[in-house]
Amino acid sequence: MKCPKCQRPVDHEAESCYSCGYSEVEAAAICGGNVVLLNRIHDAAHCLRKQERDDLALTLDQLELKFPQMLFCVYLGTLPPHLSISELGFWLLNHGQVKGAEYARPNENAILVLMDMNTKQIGISLGYFAESLITEEDAYRALMMARPNLVNSEYGEGLERVFLRLGKTLDRKGRQLRKLTREQFHAGLSGNNGPVLDLPHPFAPPLTGERATMEESLKSA
Amino acid sequence: MRSLAAIFVLVTMLPLPLRAAKVELPTWEEAAESESYYLGGGLWPKALIPDEAAAARDPGAANDVASADPAPGVAPDGTILPTAPGAITPDPEAPGAPRFYGPQGPADGTAAPPGTRPAVIENPDGTFILPQEIVEEEAYEPLPPIEGELSDLYFAHAPVDFLIDPQRLLTEQKSNDIKRFLEFHSDESDFRIFVMALGETQKIPDDIDIEALHKKWFSDSPTVLMLYYREQPQLTQLVFNESVHGSLPKSVFDRILQNTLREGGVTELAPDQVEKMAIELSIQLYWLSKLMEYENKEEQARAAKSGIHEMIASPDAPELLREYAPGIFIEDTSKILSLVFTLVIVVGGLALMGLIGWGILAWRGRENVSGQPLLFPEFQISPRLGGEFSGGGFVGMSFELSEGT
Numbered sequence: 001m002k003c004p005k006c007q008r009p010v011d012h013e014a015e016s017c018y019s020c021g022y023s024e025v026e027a028a029a030i031c032g033g034n035v036v037l038l039n040r041i042h043d044a045a046h047c048l049r050k051q052e053r054d055d056l057a058l059t060l061d062q063l064e065l066k067f068p069q070m071l072f073c074v075y076l077g078t079l080p081p082h083l084s085i086s087e088l089g090f091w092l093l094n095h096g097q098v099k100g101a102e103y104a105r106p107n108e109n110a111i112l113v114l115m116d117m118n119t120k121q122i123g124i125s126l127g128y129f130a131e132s133l134i135t136e137e138d139a140y141r142a143l144m145m146a147r148p149n150l151v152n153s154e155y156g157e158g159l160e161r162v163f164l165r166l167g168k169t170l171d172r173k174g175r176q177l178r179k180l181t182r183e184q185f186h187a188g189l190s191g192n193n194g195p196v197l198d199l200p201h202p203f204a205p206p207l208t209g210e211r212a213t214m215e216e217s218l219k220s221a
Numbered sequence: 222m223r224s225l226a227a228i229f230v231l232v233t234m235l236p237l238p239l240r241a242a243k244v245e246l247p248t249w250e251e252a253a254e255s256e257s258y259y260l261g262g263g264l265w266p267k268a269l270i271p272d273e274a275a276a277a278r279d280p281g282a283a284n285d286v287a288s289a290d291p292a293p294g295v296a297p298d299g300t301i302l303p304t305a306p307g308a309i310t311p312d313p314e315a316p317g318a319p320r321f322y323g324p325q326g327p328a329d330g331t332a333a334p335p336g337t338r339p340a341v342i343e344n345p346d347g348t349f350i351l352p353q354e355i356v357e358e359e360a361y362e363p364l365p366p367i368e369g370e371l372s373d374l375y376f377a378h379a380p381v382d383f384l385i386d387p388q389r390l391l392t393e394q395k396s397n398d399i400k401r402f403l404e405f406h407s408d409e410s411d412f413r414i415f416v417m418a419l420g421e422t423q424k425i426p427d428d429i430d431i432e433a434l435h436k437k438w439f440s441d442s443p444t445v446l447m448l449y450y451r452e453q454p455q456l457t458q459l460v461f462n463e464s465v466h467g468s469l470p471k472s473v474f475d476r477i478l479q480n481t482l483r484e485g486g487v488t489e490l491a492p493d494q495v496e497k498m499a500i501e502l503s504i505q506l507y508w509l510s511k512l513m514e515y516e517n518k519e520e521q522a523r524a525a526k527s528g529i530h531e532m533i534a535s536p537d538a539p540e541l542l543r544e545y546a547p548g549i550f551i552e553d554t555s556k557i558l559s560l561v562f563t564l565v566i567v568v569g570g571l572a573l574m575g576l577i578g579w580g581i582l583a584w585r586g587r588e589n590v591s592g593q594p595l596l597f598p599e600f601q602i603s604p605r606l607g608g609e610f611s612g613g614g615f616v617g618m619s620f621e622l623s624e625g626t
């Protein structure tokens with residue numbers, strides 16, 4: 001994990017960046033402490049044509065169907081020089097409210113793709129839950145997939161590629177997790193010391209004590 | 222087929238007013254209504270039953286005939302009992318009574334004295350015994366002897382066509398087929414075949430020496446003249462060039478003739494006989510030409526003992542015969558090999574195309590969202606940097622052309 005401002009590593013559960021002291025408080029100070037309402041495809045830079053927008057919306061629809069918990073959204077803007085897209089992503093995920101996603105898809109399940117048309121930067125900001133599913137490497141690969149399109153100013157198609165690639169990543173992760181939970185379930189059944197899971201559903205939330213192992217296995221995966 | 226023809230004849234014989242009244246095709250009745258059937262077996266449509274037809278014509282008089290007492294000689298189940306001739310055929314002089322088989326009498330329905338047409342008898346198994354006179358042998362017109370002008374047509378000049386049939390003894394269609402076959406054959410074979418069609422009763426005139434004629438006409442190239450007598454394949458003669466005849470034992474030619482005659486014997490009609498015999502002769506001549514290629518007499522004799530289907534085929538086996546004698550192609554390894562090779566190439570190409578197609582689909586599938594909805598197990602993650610929903614997890618990239626990343 002890195003600091004959205006200085007990009008130096010940050011401990012998990014750190015209250016603020018050890019290097020630069022950045023935290024949500026500073027973000028709120030810069031961008032505001034209020035809640036903002038976002039469109040799922042928020043094109044503040046007006047760089048998507050109608051057709052591109054429709055196609056992208058279709059792709060997001062499909063992804064939402066496939067991943068009912070996840071929130072997929074886009075912010076395209078021209079950012080002021082002192083604001084990086086990583087900071088904006090951090091702030092938007094904590095202060096933004098995507099229309100239509102209110103309860104079913106909380107922001108911690110969000111995958112927000114941001115683009116700054118000024119600096120020609122693209123990035124992916126992740127909520128806590130999404131972060132546990134998508135590694136930095138996965139996210140970077142997804143961006144790289146879209147680079148040729150973006151270089152050619154085919155923003156709509158580029159964004160679609162990013163999301164589709166992330167969809168594949170989620171799909172893979174989902175299958176891994178399903179297997180993992182099943183194994184854990186069986187391990188729990190066979191081991192006499194562990195508590196027997198009485199939830200037959202493979203997606204049953206792991207017990208609190210097992211959360212750490214879950215996270216460990218996710219990271220190693 | 223025969224019963225269909227009978228129906229057709231019957232329908233055409235129905236009096237015109239009745240036909241005009243019933244334009245639609247006859248519908249076959251349910252078996253349950255078979256009590257009104259006279260012929261039994263539920264085979265005939267009602268409208269074609271003689272008394273029904275009469276009823277249709279004269280509705281007033283119909284009832285007592287059609288529905289009441291069954292016709293004489295008919296069993297209660299509707300089966301016709303074998304009876305004396307004329308017993309079950311309706312009176313031909315009755316108005317509107319249609320006739321079943323046999324030659325049609327005068328159109329006014331007056332002639333044909335009773336008893337001249339024998340009855341149609343139905344067997345218990347539903348088949349019919351037809352009166353003998355119906356299945357009439359088609360007799361040919363007697364043919365004139367071959368002499369004078371007709372003789373000239375046959376023998377005056379060397380033939381142009383491979384089929385010599387000045388009397389048109391074979392049907393036109395088959396004649397064309399045979400001619401075409403013989404033309405193809407002559408393109409591919411060392412031997413040409415000429416077929417001369419003669420009448421079954423005709424004879425080659427005494428003043429014609431067919432072997433001398435053969436020499437006169439065909440001495441320049443090996444040719445077989447086949448003399449065919451209509452529907453008498455056993456009389457067929459084959460005339461070879463003297464040089465050919467002299468170079469091989471007589472048994473070879475006997476065998477060729479034998480095989481050819483046998484083919485002619487398997488069918489009855491003259492055009493079919495000629496066609497089959499020509500094809501067999503063509504096959505035999507291929508075998509003959511192979512035999513002639515042996516220089517050593519012993520080898521030749523040994524080869525002569527083997528049949529056409531045992532002989533080693535060669536790449537020059539006439540394509541024409543592939544359909545009729547596939548055996549002479551079977552051992553043609555070079556062709557087989559090239560065929561196998563082509564097949565492998567084609568199959569391989571198809572497989573490759575399929576693989577590429579599958580690859581493309583798979584590649585495109587990578588970017589497709591499909592399948593059942595996928596749910597992740599939920600778990601709590603402790604927040605960082607004070608963010609409620611996100612701790613600032615972020616991955617970025619520049620898409621400026623000048624920058625590497």
Ligand SMILES: [Zn+2]
Nearest residue numbers: 003006017020
């Ligand atoms: Zn920092």
